[in-house]
Amino acid sequence: MNLHLGNMAAGKRSIVTGYTRDSKNYRARLLAMGLTRDTSFTITPTN
Secondary structure: OOOOHHHOOOOOEEEOOOOOOOOHHHHHHHHHOOOOOOOEEEOOOOO
């Protein structure tokens, strides 16, 4: 199942499994945040 970060609920924990070919800019932003393949992360809300 592929999810976009913007569609994930706050508190959701997930693992990066890869990137789609048509998302070069999006991929670059995720890599800049350290979200490489097999990295786990949790979505936290901003106030």
